[in-house]
Amino acid sequence: MSQKIITILGENIEPGKSYELDFDVAKLHTASSIDVPIIIERSKKPGPTVLFTAGIHGDEVNGVEIVRQLIAKGINKPKSGTVICIPVINIFGFINLSREFPDGRDLNRVFPGLKNGSLASRVAYKLVNDVLTEVDFVIDFHTGGSGRFNAPQVRIAKNSSKLDALAKTFGAPFVLYASNLKKSFRSTAYKAHIPMLLYEGGKSNHIDDNVTNTGVNGAKRVLHGLGMLNSKFKVSKPKKESVFITASKWQRANFSGMFKASVAISTKVENDDIIGNITDPYGKFNHFVRANSSGYIINVNESPIVYQGDALFHITSKLKNQ
Incomplete structure (x- = not known):
């Protein structure tokens, strides 16, 4: 981890300097150029290279x-090592606030990509071969799907003491052991022996202050733990220790109708607690949704209309050392 010249997107990046590179893959269908900025900050002092990414889903x-x-806020300007930030990887989806690429592909299912493949595959290939090769740690920021609100959580693979320690340092309320999905960015990093924390919080097309603050504070803690955070920034301790989750399950709707949750995200519930209700539009039907197990609620469906079989709540079923 000596502070030497590194190469990003074919350009030599020297210690003690700031760079903004263009992650240029393709033009829009209008022939307009589209630039995805990569912001790089390097200290003269040796240290790790940390990559912060977001917007894999637009x-x-x-x-x-x-x-x-x-x-x-300048948190990305390290006192040692290097910080690389890519705020929006899927710029094509971000323009339209769409999860996928224009060709309908999910970028997070085409890694490590192909040099001459689909548009999404080419972006994945360039990210892996022109950026990831110089990186020591990755934190990739995501959110829940449309209408489903995730409690702030970090997802990591099992059986990695390095990932366990990194997740504990980040300090999100929950750490969920989740298998690496095939052809995902996280799976590719794992195979390259590059530790990655995948942060999930909130829902798509929405900005939540608590989710944002948790993510920013977690990033600061990780940089501080690596000896990289500038001394002008304060590092706060998490209000509670992270809850490590080894198993969880979805509770689904038994009826179709208008749905409203009656418990807040991150709440710990007991079996048979009332956690929501489903009604019809005519005032003739009211079904109380009761928890079918005890645990923490780490995802809530915020859609006002649900159908039989829809996922309503994601509830933890087993915690580490439980």
């Missing part, structure tokens, strides 16, 4: 806001 704007704040 509608996950809360992650974009977290990385934006890291840059705007």
